[in-house]
Ligand SMILES: Nc1ncnc2c1ncn2[C@@H]1O[C@H](COP(=O)(O)OP(=O)(O)O)[C@@H](O)[C@H]1O
């Protein structure tokens with residue numbers, strides 16, 4: 046068991062953003078978390094990565110309790126993430142951004158080593174040409190790819206991707222999915238990807254899916270089975286699910 | 290029991306001064322609450338108010354009470370000007386930029402004041418008698434300052450609660466994003482709040498002169514900047530009401546500690562109270578940076 | 586690719602300045618003035634430039650450093666010349682470390698605005714502690730010329746307050762530049778860039794932001810303390826609280842950092858040069874008006890050139906061969 050959440054709850058004032066969620070993730074697993082806008086997916090990530098501490102419940106990583114561990118200690122254990130709205134270190138170059146991931150993530154690299162790793166990761170995600178550009182000058186898509194490179198450079202055991210694929214065209218999506226597949230196999234990373242609407246991509250990517258609804262876990266199970274469940278279709282208010 | 294009598298007298302004095310301190314900090318908290326800008330040049334605006342009172346009194350014999358509306362108006366005009374020339378361009382800038390800019394504005398005002406009004410300490414005395422209490426005697430001027438502070442703070446309170454504009458300002462303090470979506474013109478609220486904050490600060494400078502008979506000088510504000518920050522942090526930084534109440538607490542701490550420090554032989558208690566201010570600031574930041582009075 | 590080549594530019598600049606001061610009559614004083622300003626800019630830059638946090642109490646660190654040296658020379662001079670001087674440097678560093686550990690430890694956990702507020706009180710707080718509690722001579726300060734003459738002789742005293750003091754300032758200034766270059770090329774430097782840009786994201790990328798801010802703050806403060814010990818106490822042979830806690834040095838250091846380019850290695854050099862020359866001629870042309878002119882200058886720099894001179898050039902130089910020598 047890589048990651049385990051037990052009854053995790055997070056409130057913002059009166060709003061219960063994440064409501065008593067249990068979740069288990071195996072090493073090297075590919076899990077999809079889907080749910081409409083506002084269902085608590087990003088908050089769940091913030092709880093796992095340590096941006097917020099839960100009001101109730103406990104979180105374990107590799108059997109060790111991390112419920113109240115600060116975020117910078119969690120990365121050292123092997124947790125890495127991207128942000129739904131990218132957060133580059135704007136005035137640093139793309140290469141420096143990725144190198145920062147390598148230095149302070151689980152990779153814990155020295156400066157020279159980290160800069161080399163950054164080059165490798167940038168080649169991997171296909172934006173090596175942009176390495177000397179100031180990160181704030183990137184397009185939104187490039188920023189997302191940079192965040193992916195930065196997270197991969199941390200050499201995590203668990204990679205959390207928040208709406209990484211949103212806004213990408215199908216060709217990009219396929220490339221990223223192949224890339225994730227490759228990296229996952231090579232490095233045995235567990236990947237959790239969260240999406241609102243890209244069901245098609247999720248069916249290609251995930252072996253297992255969790256559906257969030259109003260802060261709660263609505264249902265979980267094998268991907269196709271879950272996405273065809275009437276409850277899930279109802280959650281999306283009859284929106285046509287492009288399950289393919 | 291001369292010491293106890295003196296302590297009580299000083300605490301009473303502290304509470305009276307505390308009301309003025311509270312008023313003198315409301316503008317700082319208002320500006321932080323609305324614009325998230327820390328006015329590190331705060332004291333310079335208090336100094337402008339002090340000089341307003343001084344010149345009105347010595348040139349035209351106008352009593353400080355009548356100088357209050359004048360100082361408020363002058364402060365609001367200066368506030369709008371500073372907002373339009375500098376602050377407006379920095380609303381979304383990094384914190385570093387706004388802090389340095391406010392710092393530079395404060396220094397500029399002080400240096401300009403020194404050029405215009407000279408570097409010497411000046412003062413005036415407004416004699417309207419005093420009231421005798423069992424332990425001590427309180428000049429009416431200080432009571433006037435005390436009552437004016439409370440009335441002005443109350444007026445601001447009513448303005449916030451009852452008027453449409455006041456409610457809009459409050460809405461921005463409480464939820465900026467929400468206020469934006471409600472169609473409130475945030476830019477206008479920023480300008481108004483900044484100008485109101487500076488106005489209140491300049492106005493409080495008038496009342497400050499009633500406590501420092503010969504303490505008016507271009508650099509007098511530095512002391513009040515530090516005090517205002519201690520008070521603002523005590524009161525939660527973003528809350529003008531918190532600041533007003535915290536002013537009383539600070540006045541009591543300051544004057545209480547002055548009395549106690551006076552018992553230690555070989556020290557100079559007046560200077561040390563400023564060190565005490567700093568220690569109080571650090572303690573509040575250590576224990577409860579969101580303020581003792583609820584706050585954010 | 587660690588890059589220490591910009592350090593060559595910096596060291597060369599120091600060399601040229603010293604050569605000018607030594608060879609052209611009458612130039613030594615202005616050169617030392619320039620080096621002093623570059624040094625206080627460099628020491629502040631390590632914290633303000635790299636973290637984006639403001640230290641409004643900066644001069645207090647120069648002040649306690651000056652007191653550290655002053656206390657050693659004034660009260661412990663029977664140890665003999667060299668031990669006393671060593672003690673002076675150690676006391677200067679320790680006092681600066683102590684102040685920065687306490688203030689940073691309390692206020693760096695909080696958002697930037699709170700930290701700035703805390704630092705506003707530092708200068709006044711320490712000044713009035715010394716004056717009010719009558720520590721180390723209180724308001725009278727420590728006057729060293731007589732003591733030094735009696736303990737070490739007039740000749741040694743003159744040497745201390747001229748050659749030795751100047752050499753001390755230069756060594757500290759160069760050391761500050763080398764430390765800056767080292768930080769920029771180290772994990773610490775990358776951590777600081779990250780937290781300056783986005784503290785929360787930096788945390789999630791594995792950076793213990795409070796720890797790195799605190800390290801940068803303490804380094805900056807100790808360097809400032811050593812500047813105070815050499816450029817003030819040794820050189821002037823007195824320590825007056827009103828002088829060593831004068832806020833204008835904080836303003837000057839901030840102007841130098843912003844003018845040259847916050848967070849760059851060469852920024853304080855360029856900023857210090859421009860500023861010291863400007864000040865020198867302004868003082869002649871408009872005596873007593875320096876701060877009145879500086880304050881609007883700072884606002885203009887913030888509004889129009891937030892990257893400063895070196896920041897601007899470094900950006901333009903990116904991708905060219907100049908790139909390696911400008912940072
Ligand atoms: N920092 C916050 N403060 C207040 N409410 C928040 C905060 N973050 C998220 N929320 C609320 O929590 C709920 C879940 O949001 P989120 O986790 O972002 O959902 P999702 O990622 O599934 O779209 C939403 O109602 C959102 O408004």
Ligand SMILES: [Mg+2]
Pocket residue numbers: 086087088129
């Ligand atoms: Mg989301």
